[in-house]
Amino acid sequence: MNQKNETTSIVDQYQNELALAKAEDKPVELGKIHEKIAKRHFDVTEYEEGLKHFDKAINQAKRINDRALEAFYLGSKGTAYLQHKLPEEGFICFQQILEIAEEINDIGLKSDALGSMGLVYMETGDPGLAIQKVKEALDLAEELKDQRRTMAQLGTLGNTYLLLAATEDAEKYFGRALEIAIELGDPQSRAGYLNNLAIILDNGGRKDEAKAQFEDVLKISREIEDKYAQRNALQYLINLELELNPHSDLVLSYLENAIALSKELKDTKEIKNYRDYQIMILLRLNRQADAVAVINDELKDEGQEGDIKRKINLYSNLGNAHYDLGDLSLATTAYQQGLDTATKNEFPAAQARFLGKLGAVCADNGELDPAKTYTAKSLEMAETLNDVPLQAEQLSLLAMTYADLNKKDKAEELANKALALFEEGGHKLYVERIRSFLNDLKAK
Numbered sequence: 179m180n181q182k183n184e185t186t187s188i189v190d191q192y193q194n195e196l197a198l199a200k201a202e203d204k205p206v207e208l209g210k211i212h213e214k215i216a217k218r219h220f221d222v223t224e225y226e227e228g229l230k231h232f233d234k235a236i237n238q239a240k241r242i243n244d245r246a247l248e249a250f251y252l253g254s255k256g257t258a259y260l261q262h263k264l265p266e267e268g269f270i271c272f273q274q275i276l277e278i279a280e281e282i283n284d285i286g287l288k289s290d291a292l293g294s295m296g297l298v299y300m301e302t303g304d305p306g307l308a309i310q311k312v313k314e315a316l317d318l319a320e321e322l323k324d325q326r327r328t329m330a331q332l333g334t335l336g337n338t339y340l341l342l343a344a345t346e347d348a349e350k351y352f353g354r355a356l357e358i359a360i361e362l363g364d365p366q367s368r369a370g371y372l373n374n375l376a377i378i379l380d381n382g383g384r385k386d387e388a389k390a391q392f393e394d395v396l397k398i399s400r401e402i403e404d405k406y407a408q409r410n411a412l413q414y415l416i417n418l419e420l421e422l423n424p425h426s427d428l429v430l431s432y433l434e435n436a437i438a439l440s441k442e443l444k445d446t447k448e449i450k451n452y453r454d455y456q457i458m459i460l461l462r463l464n465r466q467a468d469a470v471a472v473i474n475d476e477l478k479d480e481g482q483e484g485d486i487k488r489k490i491n492l493y494s495n496l497g498n499a500h501y502d503l504g505d506l507s508l509a510t511t512a513y514q515q516g517l518d519t520a521t522k523n524e525f526p527a528a529q530a531r532f533l534g535k536l537g538a539v540c541a542d543n544g545e546l547d548p549a550k551t552y553t554a555k556s557l558e559m560a561e562t563l564n565d566v567p568l569q570a571e572q573l574s575l576l577a578m579t580y581a582d583l584n585k586k587d588k589a590e591e592l593a594n595k596a597l598a599l600f601e602e603g604g605h606k607l608y609v610e611r612i613r614s615f616l617n618d619l620k621a622k
Contacts, residue, residue, distance in 0.1 A: 209238035265301040289318035329358040369398040418603040466499040530559035570599035
């Protein structure tokens with residue numbers, strides 16, 4: 179069932195509740211139902227229908243002259259606008275709430291309205307006004323000694339300063355918000371502010387501190403069973419571990435947890451992304467046999483048929499893993515499957531690379547004529563595609579093949595062409611290898 183049909187079904191369900199609330203003449207209940215319907219319409223971008231129900235909810239509050247309830251529905255409407263990237267429309271709602279707050283002398287409501295107006299200014303690219311409004315909201319919340327409102331406005335200020343790259347101010351406000359979250363015993367907010375502080379530490383190069391804080395975020399998120407927050411923390415921990423300890427197996431543990439969470443969330447896209455990450459790390463850690471097992475499992479998944487680019491990349495990594503393990507026959511099979519897939523689906527750049535890989539395997543097997551044919555074809559396609567790195571790579575492979583064929587002059591000519599391209603691209607490692615090859619060639 180698609181999202182639109184699902185919403186229609188939910189609205190139909192609410193129609194029964196509406197009929198009952200109307201029959202019993204319950205305006206408060208009617209308002210709540212209309213608000214729920216409005217939000218669902220907004221979720222599927224049916225704004226016109228959503229607005230009708232928001233207005234009906236507001237009218238029910240007006241009917242019983244409940245100004246605070248009217249303001250609540252206006253806030254819900256304004257927030258929906260803001261969440262769906264319609265900040266100007268949302269601003270009008272928040273202005274109306276401010277008017278109601280002043281009329282009924284509700285300081286807390288006034289604080290909420292000013293904070294929401296600050297969010298609009300932040301969204302529309304006016305951080306100066308955003309800070310002004312949110313600070314007004316914060317002053318009112320502190321005047322009321324309302325810890326929860328104070329915490330929320332401190333968090334908004336932190337986000338605004340973060341947007342301005344004023345990290346010291348952002349860290350200060352997030353820190354104060356975190357203190358209140360701890361005092362209130364609010365683990366959800368605590369995890370959120372810890373996460374924001376950890377991001378600041380990470381961006382500021384304080385990697386070890388950031389990692390420790392993300393571990394705390396992960397722990398709290400597990401306690402409150404927030405799977406999205408857990409996975410977000412794991413993503414940061416994966417990246418930090420790769421930076422701090424690139425040869426550590428701990429990153430694989432993080433990845434397994436992220437994959438398990440993505441399965442629970444039925445997030446197919448993220449499962450694939452983390453599997454690809456896992457394969458890359460296994461190859462980096464020289465655990466080719468483990469990488470082969472993961473890749474083969476992924477290739478058995480029928481879902482790959484709809485993701486040709488990923489399937490091609492899996493065949494490439496499978497071939498590379500078998501090549502590193504010295505299983506040249508299996509490497510050839512994987513590269514050939516990749517070539518067939520790339521050719522069938524018209525991915526010429528991938529075709530050229532697989533041809534080059536097949537040429538390298540043939541050369542290692544001592545099959546020099548096929549190696550020369552594959553590599554020459556790859557070079558021809560690389561030139562057509564103007565793929566300079568691939569041209570340089572294939573020129574160097576051809577040079578080595580001609581050296582093995584005892585055609586020294588041709589090998590030197592091709593190696594010098596490859597050297598020029600590698601130097602042009604700034605590939606220092608390859609430059610050193612080609613120069614070493616040329617020196618060995620001259621010594622023969």
